[in-house]
Amino acid sequence: MRIKISHKRLLVNLILGLILLFCLNIFLGSVKLSIKEFITGLYDTTSANYLIIHSLRIPKALSSILIGVGLGLAGFLMQILFRNPLSGPYVLGVTTGGSLGAALFILGSSLFSIGFLHPKYGIPLFSSLGSLTVLSMILLVYKRIKDPMTLLITGILFSSISGAVISILAYFSTAERLREFVFWSYGSTHLMNTYELLILTLSSGLCLVFALKNSKPLEAFLAGDIMAKTLGVDVDKIRVQIILFTGLTVGVLTAFAGPVAFVGLVVPHISRQILKTSNVQLQLISVCLIGSLFVLASDIVATLPSNAMSLPLNAVTSIIGAPILLFIVIKTKRFIF
Amino acid sequence: MIVLDIDQLYFDEANPIASGLKSSFSKGHLYYIYGRNGIGKTTLFKTLAGLHQGYKGKIDIEKIPLIDFSPQERAKKIAFMFQTETVYPFFKVHEYLDLANIPNAENSIKEDEYKLFITQGLQLEPYLDRYLRELSQGQFQKVKLATCLLQMTDYIVLDEPFAHLDLIQKERMNIFIQELVTNRNKCVLLSTHHFDLNFKSNNHTLCLTSTQLKILNENSKERLIELLST
Amino acid sequence: MKPYGLVIAISLIFAGCNSVGNEKISTKHKKWSPKYAKGFSFEEKDGVTYLNILNPWPGSNFKQQFALISENDSLKANKSLAINIPIKRWATSSTSHVGFAEELNELNSLKALSGTNYVSSEGVQSRINKNEIVELGQTGQPNIEWIIRNQIEVYLNFSIAENASVQSLLEKAQIPMIYIGEWNEKHPLARAEWIKVFGVLFDKQKQADSIFAAIETNYQKWKKRAEIEGNAPNIISGSPYNGVWYAPQKNSYMQKFYEDANLNYVWKDLEYTGSLQLDMEFVFNTGKSASIWLNSSEYQYLSSLEKLNPLISELSSVQNSGVYNTSKSKVSEGVLFYEKGVVRPDLVLKDLIQIGHPNLLTKHKLHFFEKLRK
Structure with a gap:
């Protein structure tokens, strides 16, 4: 399979950009560091800034990358699954299930006395359970009605139900709990320790491996159900696998980072604009790189460098993502794939 | 050889399509299948592709029942070309052609000679780097045919391959398919409405009616029209 | 309670310990402002004493005025703006008011409040557990029906904005709703000084005054002690x-x-x-x-x-x-x-x-x- 030189060059540029943005991300923060302070902070364990760089900034940058990879992949796969450019990672409703799980823990703990569980474990646990429940229900529905359109509708249904239950929980909760839930729903790159980063890497990694191994069948999938089937692709099996791997990736992401908005929707579009190819393997790598870049950049903006305050992550990803999407739509003049 | 022995083709119990579809198709032969619109030509082909399950009877491919084939194994035996749904417009022509490698991933087309033969035979070389959405209907038709042929299967089933083609393109494609059948010992089934086609000795005319799949002994237009009117 | 008793009691405010804050506008019109608090004041006009509530939430120009009258008073004032002193049955939307009532030993007159599971006073909690105090529901939307049907004389409200719907409903039933703005005070002693409002409502001004005086003295004493620490x-x-x-x-x-x-x-x-x-x-x-x-x-x-x-x-x-x-x-x-x-x-x-x-x-x-x- 020949990869064009221009594609190779683009990918190399993206990788270089990623390294650069990673360094920029850990260099900038609410505490202003000079270059000298930054470099001493990197290796000198006694320096005042060592802790900030190693315990806060580096994990934050790593989790930004992983979030970008996971969401980019999930968005890309969803757009293939539904052959619809408006699909994002959340279209299956898995994230709302995760939100419901988190809401049950945060808002419901006064009702259900789950107070003994520390939120650091409780929130990811309940969120994962919520995501898992919705994912299982979706797969069950799909096994009975093998129609992708039904998937979209069930996704909307589950989202609505979860949303309604969350409203009820919120209505009866205290102000402090409600605030905590709202803050969770802003999405966050913070606070991932080594274990969480490993789990994220595992889930996104599995998803990537699956997609790379099945890149050809996924391409055939793009050509239509009939074409794919005549080429020998087990269309049903692939669909179930896409749902499964995407659901797992999104579920894990939501559990640790909260529902991060817009990334999964806009990154595949950017990737398609830059790498004008339908080669799934190339697009997969590109989507991972662009996703990381996007979240790293958003994280830098959200930190409001040299300022004591910071912005919620979702606000930044939406503010940056929406105009980009708009620009792409106008540029291609029609909102096709 | 493909042996068709279908008593009844149907959508479901309440909606029958055609019956008495009994015929056999051999390598080295080209079969033109005619029939009224909606009579079930596409459905018959879909049944062969495993896309349609509603039938009573048997279909054997080289003595093995069709249902015993997994999708991948079947894709290595028969290639199909349908009037497909809307396609992802960002496919470049050469990328779309590469899809043909999927069933044969183990030995992907290293036979450049064959690939060249196909792309030249169908005059696709000027378009290889274009996007699908830039092509006209006729050009896209030829791309689809090329992808189908590049699967390098022994049996090829084409649903209205001459649609959207102008007179010259139609003739060219017809001759190309005939050469393929003769020189490469393929078995080709195709459905069409066009009659004035160059006819060879290893070509056969079939007419699909609601009660039978009749093979005509001679290539007679009058006889065909007579059958179609029944 | 006899009318002249009330007049004497209230005039203690004006004659009383904190002569600072007294303002004699005319013989028939006197005003008294608290020392630290800014959210309330008292006024006497034409023989009637009034409680003024001023700016009970930030950025407001909202004011209320209530005439304080005894039962037997023949004042034909608009009843929703008049409060019968002392009040014997009251409800509130804030647990901080419980603190004031407890200090004045007025827990038995409290009949309902919002947030019964957040009351820290043990005395009140035990009354809640015996169902002697009823839960009113969410602060913004209290169980008005209950208030009206259970002869509540006064509803004390904690609010960050004007709650016109509740207020008009209660006015129709002629139950005064007082916005208590102690939480909007900036100085710790200002918040404590609201005990005087409660003192007037329960006809226990003297008690309220002396309690506050002791609090103030204690506070200032310890403030001085901390000040001299290096x-x-x-x-x-x-x-x-x-x-x-x-x-x-x-x-x-x-x-x-x-x-x-x-x-x-x-x-x-x-x-x-x-x-x-x-x-x-x-x-x-x-x-x-x-x-x-x-x-x-x-x-x-x-x-x-x-x-x-x-x-x-x-x-x-x-x-x-x-x-x-x-x-x-x-x-x-x-x-x-x-x-x-x-x-x-x-x-x-x-x-x-x-x-x-x-x-x-x-x-x-x-x-x-x-x-x-x-």
């Missing part, structure tokens, strides 16, 4: 969540406490409105050396706090066990600081002095705060 330890407040530190709203009330207890609030010079979202980096940089951390979460163990962010364990206040929560009541989910702490700022001040300057108060047990354990 160093002011650094203090931070707030709670981390997901790498962001949420510090409470810029709050002159707490600032005054810190000042008077001779504590240095590390972020007192930051300009902002609303609550503050600080980056953990910034907090670590500026607050690392603070020896005291006034937490605002529900965690009771330092180890739970440390799980929230890797830098928490590096804070001085955490390493030296200087982290405090507002303590919960033993009988409910209520927080004492928001109830009794409102009416007894002198005790709060002592607590803070004990935390910041332990050498001054060796035998004092913390009333409103508790130290987090490992």
Whole structure:
């Protein structure tokens, strides 16, 4: 399979950009560091800034990358699954299930006395359970009605139900709990320790491996159900696998980072604009790189460098993502794939 | 050889399509299948592709029942070309052609000679780097045919391959398919409405009616029209 | 109660201990303003005494005026703006009012409130458990039907905006609704001074006056003692969540406490409105050396706090066990600081002095705060 030189060059540029943005991300923060302070902070364990760089900034940058990879992949796969450019990672409703799980823990703990569980474990646990429940229900529905359109509708249904239950929980909760839930729903790159980063890497990694191994069948999938089937692709099996791997990736992401908005929707579009190819393997790598870049950049903006305050992550990803999407739509003049 | 022995083709119990579809198709032969619109030509082909399950009877491919084939194994035996749904417009022509490698991933087309033969035979070389959405209907038709042929299967089933083609393109494609059948010992089934086609000795005319799949002994237009009117 | 008794009682306000704040506009019109509080005042016009409520929430120009009359008074004033003194059956939407009532021994007249599971007073809690006090429901939407049908004389409301719908409904039933704005006062003693309003309502002014005088004296005494201490330890407040530190709203009330207890609030010079979202980096940089951390979460163990962010364990206040929560009541989910702490700022001040300057108060047990354990 020949990869064009221009594609190779683009990918190399993206990788270089990623390294650069990673360094920029850990260099900038609410505490202003000079270059000298930054470099001493990197290796000198006694320096005042060592802790900030190693315990806060580096994990934050790593989790930004992983979030970008996971969401980019999930968005890309969803757009293939539904052959619809408006699909994002959340279209299956898995994230709302995760939100419901988190809401049950945060808002419901006064009702259900789950107070003994520390939120650091409780929130990811309940969120994962919520995501898992919705994912299982979706797969069950799909096994009975093998129609992708039904998937979209069930996704909307589950989202609505979860949303309604969350409203009820919120209505009866205290102000402090409600605030905590709202803050969770802003999405966050913070606070991932080594274990969480490993789990994220595992889930996104599995998803990537699956997609790379099945890149050809996924391409055939793009050509239509009939074409794919005549080429020998087990269309049903692939669909179930896409749902499964995407659901797992999104579920894990939501559990640790909260529902991060817009990334999964806009990154595949950017990737398609830059790498004008339908080669799934190339697009997969590109989507991972662009996703990381996007979240790293958003994280830098959200930190409001040299300022004591910071912005919620979702606000930044939406503010940056929406105009980009708009620009792409106008540029291609029609909102096709 | 493909042996068709279908008593009844149907959508479901309440909606029958055609019956008495009994015929056999051999390598080295080209079969033109005619029939009224909606009579079930596409459905018959879909049944062969495993896309349609509603039938009573048997279909054997080289003595093995069709249902015993997994999708991948079947894709290595028969290639199909349908009037497909809307396609992802960002496919470049050469990328779309590469899809043909999927069933044969183990030995992907290293036979450049064959690939060249196909792309030249169908005059696709000027378009290889274009996007699908830039092509006209006729050009896209030829791309689809090329992808189908590049699967390098022994049996090829084409649903209205001459649609959207102008007179010259139609003739060219017809001759190309005939050469393929003769020189490469393929078995080709195709459905069409066009009659004035160059006819060879290893070509056969079939007419699909609601009660039978009749093979005509001679290539007679009058006889065909007579059958179609029944 | 005989009318002249009421007049005598109320004129004590005007003749009384705090002659500062008296304003004689004319022989028939006198005004009295409290020493610290800005949200209420009293007036006497043409022989009738009025309670004025002024600006009960931030940024408002809202005013209320209530005529205080005795049962037998033949005043034909609009009944919704007149209050029969003393009130015998009242309801409230805020647990802080319980603190005032408790201080004046007026718990039996309280018949209903919003948030019964947040009342920290044991006396009130036991009455709640015996169903002698009814739950009114959410603060903004109390069970008005119940109020109307159970001969409630006065409804005390805590509100951040005008609650016109509730107010008009109650007015139709001729039940006065008083916006109690003690929480909007900036000075700790100003909030405590509202006890005088409660004193008037329950016809216990003398008691209220003397209680407040004692609180004021105690407060000033301890303020002076803290002042002469040489160093002011650094203090931070707030709670981390997901790498962001949420510090409470810029709050002159707490600032005054810190000042008077001779504590240095590390972020007192930051300009902002609303609550503050600080980056953990910034907090670590500026607050690392603070020896005291006034937490605002529900965690009771330092180890739970440390799980929230890797830098928490590096804070001085955490390493030296200087982290405090507002303590919960033993009988409910209520927080004492928001109830009794409102009416007894002198005790709060002592607590803070004990935390910041332990050498001054060796035998004092913390009333409103508790130290987090490992």
